[in-house]
Amino acid sequence: MNRDPVLSVSGLSVTYDVDPPVEAVRDVSLTVGQGEVLGLAGESGCGKSTLAYAVQRLLRPPAEITGGEVVLHDVGGSDVDLTVLPAAEMDRLRWDQIAMVFQGAMNSLNPVLSVGDQLADVFTRHRPAMRRAERTETCGALLEMVGVGANRLRSYPHELSGGMRQRVMIAMALALRPRLLIMDEPTTALDVLVQREILQEISRLREELGFSVVFITHDLPLLLEISDRIAVMRAGRVVETAPAADLYRHPQHEYTKRLLGSFPSLTGERGDFVRKGGVTV
Ligand SMILES: Nc1ncnc2c1ncn2[C@@H]1O[C@H](COP(=O)(O)OP(=O)(O)OP(=O)(O)O)[C@@H](O)[C@H]1O
Numbered sequence: 001m002n003r004d005p006v007l008s009v010s011g012l013s014v015t016y017d018v019d020p021p022v023e024a025v026r027d028v029s030l031t032v033g034q035g036e037v038l039g040l041a042g043e044s045g046c047g048k049s050t051l052a053y054a055v056q057r058l059l060r061p062p063a064e065i066t067g068g069e070v071v072l073h074d075v076g077g078s079d080v081d082l083t084v085l086p087a088a089e090m091d092r093l094r095w096d097q098i099a100m101v102f103q104g105a106m107n108s109l110n111p112v113l114s115v116g117d118q119l120a121d122v123f124t125r126h127r128p129a130m131r132r133a134e135r136t137e138t139c140g141a142l143l144e145m146v147g148v149g150a151n152r153l154r155s156y157p158h159e160l161s162g163g164m165r166q167r168v169m170i171a172m173a174l175a176l177r178p179r180l181l182i183m184d185e186p187t188t189a190l191d192v193l194v195q196r197e198i199l200q201e202i203s204r205l206r207e208e209l210g211f212s213v214v215f216i217t218h219d220l221p222l223l224l225e226i227s228d229r230i231a232v233m234r235a236g237r238v239v240e241t242a243p244a245a246d247l248y249r250h251p252q253h254e255y256t257k258r259l260l261g262s263f264p265s266l267t268g269e270r271g272d273f274v275r276k277g278g279v280t281v
Helices: 048-055 087-093 103-108 115-126 132-145 162-174 192-209 220-226 244-249 254-261 271-279
Strands: 005-016 022-033 037-041 063-075 078-081 098-102 180-184 212-216 229-234 237-243
Touching: 005 048, 005 212, 022 037, 022 048, 022 063, 022 212, 022 237, 037 048, 037 220, 048 063, 048 098, 048 180, 048 212, 098 103, 098 162, 103 162, 115 132, 115 162, 132 162, 162 192, 192 220, 220 229, 220 244, 229 244, 229 254, 237 244, 237 254
Parallel strands: 037 212, 037 229, 098 180, 180 212
Antiparallel strands: 005 022, 005 063, 063 078, 229 237
16 A cells, blocks of 8 residues: 655664674665554564664664664655754654654653643643643543543552553653654563553554554564564664565565564464464455
C-alpha cells in the first residue's frame, strides 16, 4: 500500500565518540508512512535504540550524528530536517508530532505525583492556554482511552500494576495526538498476557487515531504479527526492509534468514500461531 511518508531517514550515521569510536548507526535510510507500523528488528547492540534516540534528537555526548537527514514531513505544510532544527523548535515538536515510549518508561513516572498530575503536566507545558477543567477532563478521557480508567486520575504510580503504568505512559505519549509514536521495547518488561493486551490496545488506538508507529524489539515473531513492514538491522546498518509477510516468506538477506531461524516459534509447530494469527491470515 502506498502511503504518504511521515518520516524519511536518509543516510543517517551516529558515532559514539569513545576510544575506539563506535559507529552505532551507519548510513541508515528508512521511511515511515502515514498510519503505518514499521518494525525495527535486530539483535541487542545493533543500534536500534541509538537510531530511535537520534530521530528524536535525544542523543547526548559522546553520541554524535555524523551524517544524514531525518525529515519530518508536512509540519505546518513544510518538510523539516530534524537534525538541524534549533533545540527550542525540536522541543516543541517532541510530544506534539513525535512521541516515544521506551522499555523502562513505566518506571520513569514520578512516584510522588498522581498520574493525573503527570498527564496534566504535558498540557501545562505544551497547551498553556488550556483551562484547568478541560485539562482534567482530557486527562480522564486519555486514561479511559488506554483502558486504565478515569477513576485512576488520583492514583499514584505505586498503586498501579506495571501494565497499567505502561498504559499511562502510552496515554502520555498520545496526549497531544502525535503523528508518530516511537516504541522501543515498550512491553518487554511485562508478562506475556499483559504484553498482548497492550499491543492490541496500541493497534486499536492506531486505527482510531491514525498515527504511525516505529516499533523496536528484538522479538521478531512479535514484529511479524504487528508490523506492516519490517526493517532488519545488523551492526548499525539496515540490511533488509520488506513488508512483514514478504520478509517472513522470502527473506532476502542471509542475516534475516538466520534471524528468522533463531526463533523456534517461527519454524516449529508453534510457528503456526504466528503464521495463522498474524501475517498470513
Ligand atoms: N554511551 C555509549 N558509549 C559508547 N557506546 C555506546 C553507548 N551507548 C551505546 N553504545 C554502543 O552502540 C551500539 C548500539 O547500541 P544500541 O543500544 O543502540 O543497540 P540496540 O540494538 O538498541 O541494543 P539493545 O536491544 O540491547 O538496546 C552498541 O555497540 C553499544 O555498545
